Amino acid sequence: MERTNIQANRNNEQHSGYKVFTRPGENPLPLRTYIENARHIVILGHNNPDGDAVGATMAMYAYLKSWGKSSRVVYPNRYAKNLAWMDPDRIAVNFLENHDETAALIAECDLLLIMDFNRVSRAEGLAPLLEDKKAARIMIDHHPEPDKHWFDLGFSNTKISSTCELLYRIFHQELDPAFINPHVCDCLYAGISTDTGSFSYSCAHKELFTTIADLIARGLDTVKVHQRIFDNFAENRMRLLGCCLGERLIVKPEYQTAYMYLTDADMKRYNYQPGDTEGIVNYGLSIAGIRFAAFFTQKEKRIRMSFRSQGDIDVNLFAKEHFGGGGHKNASGGHCFESMEATIAKFERVLPDFYRNVISRSKPS
Template sequence: MKDTQALKDFLDTPRKIVITTHANPDADALGSSLGLHHFLEGLGHEVKTIVPNSYPDFLEWMPGNSKVINYENNVEESNELLNTADLLFCLDFSGFARIKSMKEVASTVSAKIALVDHHLNPEITPEFDFWNDKAAATAELIFDLIEDYSGKNVITKEIAECLYAGVMTDTGSFKHNSTTSKVHRLVADLIDLGADVNKVSRLIYDTNSLDRLRFMGHALAEKLQVIEDSRVAYFVIEENDFNNFRLKQGDTEGLVNYALSIKGIVVAAIIIEREKEIKLSFRSIGDFAVNKFAEEHFSGGGHKNASGGMSELNLEETEKKFKELIESDILKTRSK
């Protein structure tokens, strides 16, 4: 990796390092952060991991979880750490808008910045650049960074399981077209280095609350909409659904994939109303680029077949806008 030696030179003496990732951290964001956290601590540095807000409780098993600082709950402490850091690692995001309330402080720190990310069109200009949009997950890039820096044999069981969680989830359990032969070789290395992949998979995918299962049944029976002519399926989840089913953060995770699993569907979406915000997630199969759709219409972006966005309209208006635009864009794609 091109900037590894420069990073090694900078870290030749003990440094104060802060690691952060995007708001609403997922398994790749948190797994990458904690995997890197353990590695840098092992090198003798003072390391703090700060996340913009909370994350799903099915990720709390990760080694080092107790060390993670929630910015929303610890603003003063977090700002002090950011302002006194020598190095800020930005993981799994490429624009400071993705870290919400942390943006103002993090974007103006005097610390050097290291960017480790695989999303398109990075907006951050780092001193140490480990951006690669060909990577399947940020966890893959952290593995590469550690291997290039010290050799993969320094990866402990704890690091291996954190990184495996990131790769597994960001590849859709190795179903996405980002799953290369390199990814499989990396996973084999992580298993050899101690990762209990059965345990990690079970903790992430098979640890449901009764409320979440009941909600999933309700969503599939009552909330799923299908536009057959356009081969589109989507869900609209209201604030009341969160209240009625006592949902926690992360309980809607993966729901959009059920829509995409319908035979013949090529684009799926979920529109969520939560805490006065309207968020959208998009998935696709084949050539339809949902990242471009999200960027052009919903102030978002991401990967070709998996992306997200947001809307300043109300829920009803957002659904109407989505339906009109997706049908129009799919029609244009077919006519090319």
């Protein structure tokens, strides 16, 4: 594939490009130079690494390997089992289960490639270790409002489907597409397909499908990736989903809203494993007339909340305003440090205003 024109695609946030930022007054090196000069590279994904975080970090690792550069991949905690195929070298370490090795890798690295998140707090327990200023920090991410002062160099596009789609453009425009091998393609596609809910949102731009056409030409196997991610659940996970849909689904047609929840006891009953609740929130939107879906899960004293919406209903603002979170316009998350009952009561309390001010005024998609 031809190399695209760097200048034409930089500093636009259309689907073909991305914005490049640096600290005010600083003149950064090109990404290529950072990588060429680095002796110890650590690639970092966010807490509860999802398909896009594992896809982007593992794509970067495999890309650097085919370039002849070694690197390590670090997460704050473990990835889900159905994503493990992206890590055939078992190169990833996670801080929760391996404090010492993770701390040593971070202490000795001179280049941090931070993927699919844009502020240090999303590294959870790892965050304090990242404050040591020895390593250059480079961000590649698609979430809004990056913490620009924290990074030496950042690549951002908030309109794009996923960090994986952005990374594909960076391989072309900042580095060299020659190192994109079939495994890199599979990892990129994994992130794109999970972050779009299997091509149901954030995907209506032709550039994405041109990207996928090129990935297929380079060896992507879409059927294999789909089966490994979506047809690879334990029986318990399907029964957990059944419990959600059968017993824990509340539909509020008057607010075009549906929500589900799982308690600690539900999760124990179905032997919950990391990743088992991934994607469940999307089922709410499958109901006719429902345009706002929420999903709450309990982990000890904290309730994790996920929000999904259709069209121009902005759940990033909703999460930020009421539940200390954020994310994207149509997919966001938050949390509540109260009981499940109190969390649900709070959600139901703010819902009528959200319906009146946002949902009822938005264009039906």
